[in-house]
Amino acid sequence: AINRPEQLAEVARRFGNQVVVLSVDARRCPQGVSTPSGYEVTTHGGTRSTGIDAVDWAARAAALGAGEILLNSMDADGVTGGFDLEMLDAVRRQVHIPLIASGGAGRPEDFAAAADHGADAVLAASVFHYGTMTVQQAKDALRAAGHPVR
Template sequence: MALAARVIPCLDVAAGRVVKGVNFQNLRDMGDPVELAAHYALQGADEITFLDVTATVDARATTYDIVQRTAEHVFVPLTVGGGVREVEDVARLLGVGADKVGVNSAAIARPALIGEIADRFGAQVLVLSLDVKRSAATPSGFAVTTHGGRTETSLDALAWAREAIERGAGELLVNSIDADGTKDGFDLELVRLMREVSSVPVIASGGAGDVSHFAPAIDAGADAVLAASVFHTGQLTVGDVKAALKASGLTIREVAPGDRGGVR
C-alpha cells in the first residue's frame, strides 16, 4: 500500500507572530502561531512546520516558547527551522516539543553538522531545508541559495542533496525560489530531479496557488506538499487539498469522525 501523501501548512514566524511575504520581504502579520497551528490541526494537517524567519537570539527564545505552547495543545508532528546552528539548538528545540528540526545555512557553512545531529538524535529528526534557484552555473541547472534566495552559492542542488543524505539527513524540504510567491504551481522538474537522487522523503515547497497544484507535485515524486499563504488567507483548507489528492487517486491520511485533529 502506498504511503499517505502528507499535507503540511508552514508558519513563518517573526517576533512571535506568523508573517508572510515574498522572500521574507514586505512581511504581513497573518496571526498567532499557536492558534493557527491548532486551526490547521483541526483541518487535518499531517504535520506543521515553523520557520523562524528572523532567527536572532531574542526571536529564537520566542520560538522556543511558541513551540512549547503549541506542543501542549496540538498533537501533530512539529518541524522547526531557522537559526539552528549547532547540536545544542536541536536538543533544546526537541526538549520543548519539536519532533523534527530543519537546518539550512549552518549545514552549508559546516556540513559536518548534519552528521553530528544525526548521530546524536537519529536521521529521522533532521530535515535538510534547501532553497533552490535555477542556475546555468551548476551541472544540474539548479543551485542552492541562502538568505531567502537572495544569495546564490556555488553548490549544485542535487549534489548537495546527495551529500547531505550520505551525511545523515532524514528528509529534504525543497523550496523553489523561482516558484515561491508566484502561485503558478510547484516546480515539477525540480521535484522529479530531487526524487531521482533522494533515498529519503521529499517535501515540495514553493508555488502553490490552487487546489489543482498539489497532486502533480506528489505525482512528480514528492512525499509531502507544503504551503503557507493559500492556507493563511483562507483561499484553501487542508481538507480541500486532501480531497483533491484523493480525487486524483492518491492515498491520504483520513481524519476519522470525532477526531479533533490532534488538538486538546
C-alpha cells in the same frame, strides 16, 4: 549545514536521521551561474547565491544523514503557479529519503502534481493564509488523484 555539512552526520549519529530535516532553498541558475543540474542552493531567503548545485547538495545531505529534505523552490515561492516539478524530478532521481515540496501551490491540483513527481509531502502557506483554498480542498485533490492523506 552549508557552512559545516559534517554537522548533519553528527546530529544523525547522536539523535538518529529521523530528526534531521534539511531545508534546501533552491532556484534555477540565474544568468552567469552554472551548475550541472541547473539548480543552485541559495541562502538568506533566496537572496544570496552559493554556487552549490542543489541536486548534488540534496544527495550529499542524504548521504551525510539527513532523514528528510524540505525542497523550497525560490522561483515558485509565493507565485501560486504550481510547484517546480522539474526540480522535484531532478532531486527525486538522486535521493530516496522523504521529500517535501514547497513553493508554488496555487490550485488544489498542484498538490497532486507534486506527489505525482515524487514529493512525499507538500507544503503551502499563502493559499491558506489568504483564503485562496482550504486545506480540505488540497486534501480532496490529493485523495482524488489516489494519494494517501492524513
